[in-house]
Amino acid sequence: xxxxxxxxPTGGPRAGPDGxxxxxxxxxxxxxxxxxxxTSSRSxxxxxxxxxxxxxxxxxxxxxxxxRKGWGYVSRDEFSEALKADGIQPFKIRSSEAADRKRWQDxxxxxxxxxx
Numbered sequence: 001x002x003x004x005x006x007x008x009p010t011g012g013p014r015a016g017p018d019g020x021x022x023x024x025x026x027x028x029x030x031x032x033x034x035x036x037x038x039t040s041s042r043s044x045x046x047x048x049x050x051x052x053x054x055x056x057x058x059x060x061x062x063x064x065x066x067x068r069k070g071w072g073y074v075s076r077d078e079f080s081e082a083l084k085a086d087g088i089q090p091f092k093i094r095s096s097e098a099a100d101r102k103r104w105q106d107x108x109x110x111x112x113x114x115x116x
Contacts, residue, residue, distance in 0.1 A: 016047060023074065023082035026065065027051075032058045033088055039097045050089035058091075 027033040037048035
């Protein structure tokens with residue numbers, strides 16, 4: 001649609017996997033970056049992506065893969081900048097949406113137990 005209007009689509013957080021840098025695409029293929037939101041299929045929010053493993057683990061694995069293929073070493077700064085440019089959120093044990101969903105489920109479970 002944008003091409004028809006005369007403006008080319010650009011990369012960035014809203015572009016999704018097609019607009020990601022090569023570093024983020026490699027992490028996506030390896031399964032270290034994944035879609036974490038929106039949690040509702042009815043939501044019109046843009047998809048959100050995050051690291052699914054700790055930062056150090058992802059950096060070590062990416063460096064190993066790039067060195068194995070002969071592409072060179074990926075520095076911590078390069079890795080951080082690629083994730084930042086693509087809007088990739090840092091690794092968390094549990095997302096805020098998951099914590100909210102768990103809290104809601106616990107409340108529902110308590111209501112069901114009281115009603116029984």
